[in-house]
Amino acid sequence: MTTQKKVLWASASAVMAFVASPALAQAAGEDDEQGSQNRSSGVSDIVVTATRRETNLQDTPIAITAVSSETLTAQSIENTAELSRVVPNASFELAQGAFGPGLTAFIRGIGQSDSNLAGEPGVAFYIDDVYYPLVFGSMFDLLDLERVEVLRGPQGTLFGRNSLAGAVNLVSRTPDLGEAYGSVEVTVGSYERRELRASANVPLGDTLALSVAGLSKDRRGYQERLDFRCEQIRRGTPELAGDFPFSDINLANDQLQGTLDDCVIGHLGGEEVRAFRGQLYWEPSDRFDVTISADYLKDRSDNAMDYILEIDPGVGRTNPNVAALYDQYTPAGGPTFALDDRFVTGDPYQTYANFADLVPAGGTVPGSALYNGSPFRGGIINPPIAPIDSWGLSGKINVELADDIELITILGYRDFEAVFSYDPDGTPLAFENFRNDVFQEHYSIETRLVGSRGWVDWVAGLFYFNGEGTQRFTGTSSLRNYVRYTDNIYESESKAAYLNVTLSPFERLSLTLGGRYSDETKLVDNFNAVDATDANSTELVFEPNSAILFNLDLGTERFDWKVGLDYELNSDVMVYASAATGFRLPGFNSRPLQPSQVAQIPGDETLSYELGVKADLFERMLRLNLTGFYTDYKTRPAGLSGNEYFLDPATGEPQPGNQVLIPSPLGDDITTCRPRTQAEIDAGVPGFACIGRVFYRNQPGEVIGFELEAEFRPTDALSMGGSVGYHNFSAPDYDSLPDGANKRPLAIPELQANFGVQYEFVSDALGGSLTPRLDWFYTGSQVYNETRTEFNQDGYSLVNARLTYDNDEYDFTLAAGVTNLFDNFYWRNYFIYQRFGSPQNNAQPGLPREWYLSMTKRF
Structure with missing residues (x-):
């Protein structure tokens, strides 16, 4: 029996055993329904909106984790990157520095780690029912929230685009007409942490209320940026610094005075955030209410921490531009100043990165083809912070058309700007120095008709989204011998109509049927070119054969569906089973390093099956929720890393070097490079320069796993709980x-x-x-x-x-x-x-x- 089948069989068996046990345990007390309603202790109920209507968490046949704001505070969870600590089979993490201040979000093994606008997230984020399309910038601070809902598994019918792995719904507190109240929270802590949070609710009459919340937080970075020369002197190895200068003249003075003991010139990983959110609630009648929200974020936090684990000195020796860049600091008659492990600090919380190109604009470096005296090369100094400015408006209108029938309209608008730079080499010379500028503007409108009549409940809706974004990249690379400019412009449009119906013809049995039609488009205008200026240039020009210009019209029409069946064994135990689909919009390779790497990427498609049970046992002292799942990842474009020959922009032919192309173990049509052996050199086998490439292949996969969540409250004073999640992901590209x-x-x-x-x-x-x-x-x-x-x-x-x-x-x-x-x-x-x-x-x-x-x- 395969591992996947074992996991699926074990999950199904556990669910069935779990169902049988609580059913017997509750049999004696089934008739005590009134007593159940009057319980004053035990696990509390949580109201969720996962089905686009308010329902009790335990009555909602979806694998969902709902966490209240009080629980988030008690567990010291401050933002969405830390939510996965309490959500089984969810992996949210601060993005690697190359991807900026974003969030990598995966649920059940499916998601996205790259924050580039060319791709689409696999987990859909919503704030008060307003769709938020960016993984980049999704480090939402948990500000003035009532709860967070994490829905696992595809949510293609009710949440739509890019929810093939699941959805996250952040729900803020609604202004209260009843009373005025507020709070102020002050926090201090390690790394000079200083944090202030404040919120207030003010009724402005019988029908109008205002709530406001503000946040200010600062924290020094965890990782120290060190002055390289200073640190080598402090360590007693000044010869390793060669002729490399101090970054700060005051450090040179400290050396003369004999007081050189601290080489820290900055930090990475720190926070500096200011945020504000206000809501106005108007309820002129029992059948009509309006909520208007506005928020603003100013984030000047440091770039993410990054540490150099190891350096291959052979690259620095064999690449003439890299060797020249470092060799200029070799003292006369002294040891060679070269790219090697002298730049590995040995402490993960220290780095020599300075985000600056120390060659001045218009400067030359002997032996380097990159620094040729062009006024458009060199001198680029990027800030070691990742500034974000974001503001948004949203509105929600509820109209009760009749008893148990409500029309809801949700509007949202957001403007987002961010800049992030990256120093991937971690040395003070920055042989690669990159910067990204991101702009995004989008608006959405959704109208839902929610109703209940007898044994039929329904949610029908229309959704429209329009977004425009630009991502600009500027990169200097001695390693690749280029100064590259990229300007990607995107325009996305989404139109959808959906219907979700729950039929309960019998007292304890319900059937859920859902469908959503989506029409998705994404227009792409890509400019990608290499600088071709020289010392005589007076304006910026590009290498004509290096320009990668293309326009793409990406799009898809989809119908997603869901079928679910749930049955209440008694008032406290429910079992359910479901099948649902989800999708992700097609994408493309937004970082082609040469024309041969332009590639369109098909969209993703999943079909997932769930079998679960939700139970409140022993007079609601114990809550157990168990889910087994199987996901058929039907369309899965996998990016497989390899290499290809670096083509001369002028001729399109491979450039000379010391590497040969060989098949990659990842597939017959995927290639990589290795250095020529001495025997090949002696035999006259030609060598060429290589460049990295991502090869895209459709590699369907399967995900099988389970999730168990438990909460135990034997007394009002004692409470405990936790969860465990396991999944196994298999696909041909892994098996091969x-x-x-x-x-x-x-x-x-x-x-x-x-x-x-x-x-x-x-x-x-x-x-x-x-x-x-x-x-x-x-x-x-x-x-x-x-x-x-x-x-x-x-x-x-x-x-x-x-x-x-x-x-x-x-x-x-x-x-x-x-x-x-x-x-x-x-x-x-x-x-x-x-x-x-x-x-x-x-x-x-x-x-x-x-x-x-x-x-x-x-x-």
Whole structure:
């Protein structure tokens, strides 16, 4: 029996056994329905809108995790990147530095890690029912939320585009007409953390209310940027600095004074965020209400941390432009100043990156073809921060047309601008220095008719989305011998109509039928060219044979469907089964390094089956939700890394070098490069320069797994809970890899688990309560390269601790906590640049142990 079949059989068996056990346990108490309604303790109900109407979480036949804002605070979860700690089979993480301040989002092994606008996310994000199309910039701060809902599995009928893996719905608090209230929270902590949050709700009459929330947070970066020369002197190896200068003249003065002991010139990974959100709620009658929201974000946080794991010095020696760039700092008669492991700091929280091209504009470097005296080359200094400015407006109109029939209209508009630079080589010379400017503007409108008549419930809707985006790239690379400019312009349009009907002809049995027709288009205007200026140039010109100009009209028409059946064994136990589809819009290779790499990528398509049970047991003291699933990944365009010959822009022929092209183990039509052997050199085998390439192939796959969520509250004081999720992803491109290779998706853990426990001590002497809490989060092993198994990361655990004091008389809260209590080191991700022909491999360290103190005053 295959592994997939074993997992599926075990999941189905567990669900069936789970169903049988609680059914027997509840049999004796089925007739005590009134007593069930009057329970004052046990696990509390959570209202969700996963079906586009308000339902109880336990009555909703979907694999969904709903987390309240109070629980998020107790578990020290501050943003969406940390949500996956408590959501089984969800992997949300801060993007690797090359992709900017974005979010990698995967559910059940399906999603996207690249924030480029050319691609489409696999997880759909919504804020108060307004669609948010960008993975880039999706590090939503959990500001003034009521709850977060994470729906696992394709949600193509109700949530539509790009929800083939699932959807995340962030629900904020609605203004309250009843009373005025507010709160202020102040937090201080490690790394000079200073945070202020405030919110207020103000009724402006019997029918109008206003709520506002603000956030200001600052935190020093975790990773130190070091002055290279200073650090080599401090370490007692000044000869390794050659003639390389100080970055700061004050450091040179400190050396003369004999006081040189700190070589830190900046940090990475820090935060500087200001945000505001306001909502106006108007309810002139019981059958009509309007909510208008506005928000603004100003983020000036540091670029992401990045650490150089290793450097292959052979690339620096054999590439003449790289060798020339470093050799200019070789002292007369001294040791060669070269690209080698002298730039590996040895501490993951230290780097020599400075995001600057130290060759001045118009400068020359002996032996370098790149720095030829052109005034358009050199001198580029990129900021080590990733500024984001975003603002949006939204509105929601509810009209009750009749009893149990409601018309809902949702409008949204957003304007987004961001800049992020990247220094992938991690050295102070920046042999590769990149910058991205991203602009996005979009609006959407959705109208839903929600109703209930007898044994029929329905949601019917129309959806329209229009977005325009631009992503500009400027990159200087001595390694590739180019200054490249890219300007990609996108215009997306989405039209959809959907209907979801739940039929309950019998008392405990319900059938759900859903369908959605989508018409998706995406127009692309791509400009990609290499600078061709020289010392005599007075204006920017491009190499005519290097320009990669193309226009694409991407689009698809889709019909997605869902069929579900659920049955209530009794008032506290429900079983359900469903099948549903999802899709992702086609894309293209937005980073072609030469014309041969222009490629359109087909859209994704999934079909998923679920079997689950939801149960509240033992007078609601225990809640257990179990789901087994199988996803048929029908269309899966996989990007497979390889190499090809670097073509001369002028002739289109391979450029001379010392590498030969060979078949890749990833497939017969995929190639990679290796250095010529001495025997080949002696035999006159010609050598050429190579360049990295991503080959796209449709590689259908299968995902099988399960999820278990549990919550136990035996008394009002004691509560505990957790979850475990496991999935196995198989596909031909993994199976065809050689023995010993990593035959699984990159950067996605197969196993995740968490557990938390707290106890509330109520004391008259304290005038309130004292609640200690402990949370454990486990992330399973991950792989980051198909064949480089040395970059596999073992599973790791993180533990958070928190002690909360709530005062009843003065209505304030004091909390002290520690995240990553045992200071467990882990890598957030690896980036294996050597697969693209670069000399280095990078990694992003996880967050170290931090403490914090916070005080919240409610009024």
